[in-house]
Amino acid sequence: MSIELQSELEIAVDRRRNFAIISHPDAGKTTLTEKLLLYGGAIHEAGAVKARRAQRKATSDW
Template identity: 70%
Template sequence: MNSEFQKEISRRRTFGIISHPDAGKTTLTEKLLLFGGAIRMAGMVKARKAARHATSDWMAIERERGISVTTSVMKFDYRDLEINLLDTPGHQDFSEDTYRVLTAVDSALMV
């Protein structure tokens, strides 16, 4: 394997954030993006119309209901690492999405 390719692979860290509904997965994702320097201001899951919505809740239905219905992937650089965060849905109706995420991540953070 090419050494440059191997170096790029070793820089990547992929985390899935999982839990039951309303445990704070999206809020934690926002804080990690904020402290990692990917965003300047953290949004809120149940933001009012004038307030800033969560970065990972990009679909209109997610913003209306205040829940994640699909996994969102956010990426940012932190020190010499490339961090991939996967914010998963918590509701049972969307659990298959969460199960698929667990097959693709390096680590899972259970809230």
């Protein structure tokens, strides 16, 4: 692995944050998660969150 690639990887890992959103059903977990993704720049349009393999999909009431 080149030093430049390793440096980019280290920066990406340093910026990563993991957290859990736990609550009762219909408490707004998907809506909150979608807002965080939208404001964080991970998605460009609110309304649906898809799993990586697109096997599961959650649609918000937004």
